[in-house]
Amino acid sequence: MKRIATTLVVLGLTAGAALAEVAPNDVAFEDGAIEQSLSGTAGNAENGRKIATTKSLGNCVSCHAAEAYADVPFHGEIGPMLDGAGSRWEEAQLRGIVANAKMIFEGTMMPAFYKTNGYIRPGNAYTGKAAEGDLPPLLSAQQVEDVVAYLMTLKDE
Amino acid sequence: AFAFAAPVLADEDAELIVNGDLSIVTKTAAPAHLSDSLDEILSGWRFRNDDTQVMQMDDFDNPGMLGADVGLDQFAAVMGSEGKSCADCHDGPESLSTVRATYPKWNEAAGEVRTMQMQINDCLTNQMGAEAEKYDSAKMLNFEAMLAVAARGTPVNVAIDGPAQSVWETGKELYYTRFGQLELSCANCHEDNYGNMIRADHLSQGQVNGFPTYRLKNAKLNGIQSRFKGCVRDTRAETFNPGSPEFIALELYVASRGNGLSVEGPSVRN
Ligand code: HEC
Ligand code: HEC
Ligand code: HEC
Numbered sequence A: 001m002k003r004i005a006t007t008l009v010v011l012g013l014t015a016g017a018a019l020a021e022v023a024p025n026d027v028a029f030e031d032g033a034i035e036q037s038l039s040g041t042a043g044n045a046e047n048g049r050k051i052a053t054t055k056s057l058g059n060c061v062s063c064h065a066a067e068a069y070a071d072v073p074f075h076g077e078i079g080p081m082l083d084g085a086g087s088r089w090e091e092a093q094l095r096g097i098v099a100n101a102k103m104i105f106e107g108t109m110m111p112a113f114y115k116t117n118g119y120i121r122p123g124n125a126y127t128g129k130a131a132e133g134d135l136p137p138l139l140s141a142q143q144v145e146d147v148v149a150y151l152m153t154l155k156d157e
Numbered sequence B: 001a002f003a004f005a006a007p008v009l010a011d012e013d014a015e016l017i018v019n020g021d022l023s024i025v026t027k028t029a030a031p032a033h034l035s036d037s038l039d040e041i042l043s044g045w046r047f048r049n050d051d052t053q054v055m056q057m058d059d060f061d062n063p064g065m066l067g068a069d070v071g072l073d074q075f076a077a078v079m080g081s082e083g084k085s086c087a088d089c090h091d092g093p094e095s096l097s098t099v100r101a102t103y104p105k106w107n108e109a110a111g112e113v114r115t116m117q118m119q120i121n122d123c124l125t126n127q128m129g130a131e132a133e134k135y136d137s138a139k140m141l142n143f144e145a146m147l148a149v150a151a152r153g154t155p156v157n158v159a160i161d162g163p164a165q166s167v168w169e170t171g172k173e174l175y176y177t178r179f180g181q182l183e184l185s186c187a188n189c190h191e192d193n194y195g196n197m198i199r200a201d202h203l204s205q206g207q208v209n210g211f212p213t214y215r216l217k218n219a220k221l222n223g224i225q226s227r228f229k230g231c232v233r234d235t236r237a238e239t240f241n242p243g244s245p246e247f248i249a250l251e252l253y254v255a256s257r258g259n260g261l262s263v264e265g266p267s268v269r270n
Helices: A002-011 A045-053 A091-103 A141-152 B050-055 B064-076 B116-127 B138-151 B162-175 B186-190 B224-233 B245-257
Strands: B016-018 B022-024 B027-029 B040-042 B105-107 B112-114 B213-215 B220-222 B267-269
Touching: A045 A141, A091 A141, B050 B267, B064 B138, B064 B213, B105 B162, B112 B116, B112 B245, B116 B138, B138 B220, B162 B186, B162 B245, B224 B245
Parallel strands: B213 B267
Antiparallel strands: B016 B022, B027 B040, B105 B112, B213 B220
16 A cells, blocks of 8 residues: 555655645746746655656656766767756756756757647557547656756766 | 767768678768758668678578568469469569659559559559558568569659649658657657667668668568657657558658668668
């Protein structure tokens, strides 16, 4: 039972439990940045690292390389290296980039991780079948916070 | 420098010569219609690792050639209620040596753009009284492999003007549409990022001059539109199906992006 509860939290499905969660459609962007925490709970950097480097989660590693996760095999080279991201950007900007990078980088290839609609032919994950109804965001509010917390630890030396 | 594990990389400067004597153009100037986006076009062969490249340099090492051989047997076999084989009407695959380089192609009588498979199905059903083959069935891909060998080394030269133009425009629009929850277009990966790694995959230009391709991953011949389906699915989108009007249009458009490369199928890919 405990295990199931944890899974639900990770998936962001426990709507009632979240304190002040901001729904994807209610996110306020300012110059591409998001000031307010999406979950109301501080991010966990260690968890964020896992999300960033796991294919079935954030899968940032598919497009971004980083010395910081050199232990993970096969880094993509589509986007910039993530080392130093925590020095280059404010927390609010990183939250905006992860939630919807297109708000800062117009037309960027980077997917929006906290968005649920506005897609062309949205599919049901990787099945190739049509999605039924609104999709859950690629990452939950807390997962975005975790990834942001991780990025904040990637400082220039 | 990168400390982490990287896959063995391709030799993008290698030249493809098959069986020691057939030169294949795997890199050339982009066709005029691409002048706004690409200077040169490259076959997917250039992006594969050394071992995979070598397999395609000798027909004895190329597992896709087995399919082409079966295609030859199929060509001579009687099929359907009319008691005919392909060979009854066509003088061997050599007589069809312009097909692979010029399809998809407008068919005046039918008033439609036809892929090779549509044309072969037309012959199967209307000329031979046989059952239509499913899109990208093993049998179809064997026929395609045989026709690719007959055309190997000749430049892809798909017509994009005249009555095919509106279909081509549709294909072009699809190519630049950002599908699925990941909002990715073909161009995001194959035009803006060819040569880059996406995780462990080395992105090519997504050309179709090498089809059908024998993929080491699934150990069989693979069709163009099934490959499209896989790529669209990977954007977390609802895909189109092989044989759909959308994929026929997309095949015409993508094939035209390879105008000038040699037909090189059956190719070997990972
Ligand atoms: C499909 C490719 C792709 C994926 C997946 C992806 N990104 Fe990006 N990302 C990019 C690209 C491309 C850029 C460069 C922005 C632009 O288009 O100018 C970028 C930019 C960024 C930047 C700003 C870079 C800098 O330091 O200046 C950060 C931070 C970032 N991404 C983090 C992430 C995180 C975290 C994830 C996963 C949750 C992720 N990205 C997933 C492609 C991707
Ligand atoms: C009874 C005669 C007949 C048989 C049998 C037949 N075909 Fe055809 N085939 C034709 C005719 C006629 C055309 C020209 C059709 C047209 O242009 O509309 C054609 C056209 C083609 C073309 C396109 C040629 C081009 O230059 O555009 C291909 C490829 C082809 N056939 C393959 C096959 C294969 C493979 C088989 C066996 C499965 C086969 N045909 C069996 C009569 C036949
Ligand atoms: C998220 C990235 C991505 C997107 C989007 C994508 N592809 Fe691909 N595609 C790949 C990868 C990875 C491969 C395997 C490596 C290679 O050949 O590029 C591939 C392979 C191919 C190949 C095989 C090339 C060969 O030489 O065998 C074709 C053809 C192709 N893609 C066409 C398309 C088309 C058409 C679209 C749009 C409908 C598309 N792709 C969208 C990633 C993508």
